[in-house]
Amino acid sequence: MPTFTDPARDAGEAYEALRGLAHATRTFESPADTYAVIGDLLGGLRSLRQVLDQLAAAHLNHQHHVTDECREYSGGAAEALAAADKLHQAGTLIDQADDRLSAAMTHSGRIVWNPQDRLVERWAGIVFLQGEDADRVLDLIDAKGVKACIDHLSQWDYGAETTDAAMVNGDVHDSAPVYAGDRQAETGDYAMTYNPHAGHVSLYRRHMIRAEDAIDPPAESHVPAPRSTPTRESATRRSAVREGGWFEHPGVAAVKQARGLSL
Structure with missing residues (x-):
């Protein structure tokens, strides 16, 4: 169960949940369930976008209080800025994935999986x-x-x-x-x-x-x-x-x- 307060623990549970979903979606007994799964993934993707922004913000907020492996503050600040930049770029890619997944959900919602006149x-x-x-x-x-x-x-x-x-x-x-x-x-x-x-x-x-x-x-x-x-x-x-x-x-x-x- 999510704690809503412990990022490390909730991230671990999210990882295990995705592993379980990857295993469960190998087959669909009812193909109509794909629509609901896409909808939940879309919600999860938007939460992931928020998480990436918040991770980037954490790196920026602490850039002046960290060092690199050589104990240099300038090096730590540079690494924090680079990590934040990459996290923002990942967020941009998540936006593109959000658009594609939204379109997929629209098309999936138009499917009649068990047509009577098949x-x-x-x-x-x-x-x-x-x-x-x-x-x-x-x-x-x-x-x-x-x-x-x-x-x-x-x-x-x-x-x-x-x-x-x-x-x-x-x-x-x-x-x-x-x-x-x-x-x-x-x-x-x-x-x-x-x-x-x-x-x-x-x-x-x-x-x-x-x-x-x-x-x-x-x-x-x-x-x-x-x-x-x-x-x-x-x-x-x-x-x-x-x-x-x-x-x-x-x-x-x-x-x-x-x-x-x-x-």
């Missing part, structure tokens, strides 16, 4: 192909490159309709899935994952959703099973793709059938 990135599945359907696309990659293939597959992206189908099918991911041996290429908002050896191709589109609608991933990451052996989900998808055309997402096919859009 968006997070997710990746919605557009199409998944394997077998002969994937082979044709892999041939297209060899012939014209990955960008041309992504542009081609993106023609089967029906926007919100495809996104809704991906949501229903659970085909929305924190990042575009990449399995062992897969290759990946991105163009704009699209990411294509393909594996010539396993014989599958997937296309995903970046989709932004509200942060409060996002579901946190499980604590333990799930290692997906190899795709070389089709699972029930894979078989269902492949069947739906063939029924709706080469690249049509199974969810989109179902929506189109319900709307009477399929042939």
Whole structure:
């Protein structure tokens, strides 16, 4: 606790308090607390400015009553004047720091740390192909490159309709899935994952959703099973793709059938 009467003791406590603050500010559990910390630092900086002036005054007031290490009064006076001058210069620099810290506090006060409309990135599945359907696309990659293939597959992206189908099918991911041996290429908002050896191709589109609608991933990451052996989900998808055309997402096919859009 400050004594308000013992400069040496209070200076020691101020030093320990700053050490503690330096340790505590390594992380902020609530970033909004930074505004209050800046405000307290600003108050402390102004007190420090006052302390520097008072230290300088103490040196000036006693300049004629001190000596240097050689017991010379003239030397002691010169050292006291030099110390006071440096303390005044430090005070001038504190004024500049005060201006910068005040500006930082103004900007920090304008921040909304937890906006309700914050968006997070997710990746919605557009199409998944394997077998002969994937082979044709892999041939297209060899012939014209990955960008041309992504542009081609993106023609089967029906926007919100495809996104809704991906949501229903659970085909929305924190990042575009990449399995062992897969290759990946991105163009704009699209990411294509393909594996010539396993014989599958997937296309995903970046989709932004509200942060409060996002579901946190499980604590333990799930290692997906190899795709070389089709699972029930894979078989269902492949069947739906063939029924709706080469690249049509199974969810989109179902929506189109319900709307009477399929042939």
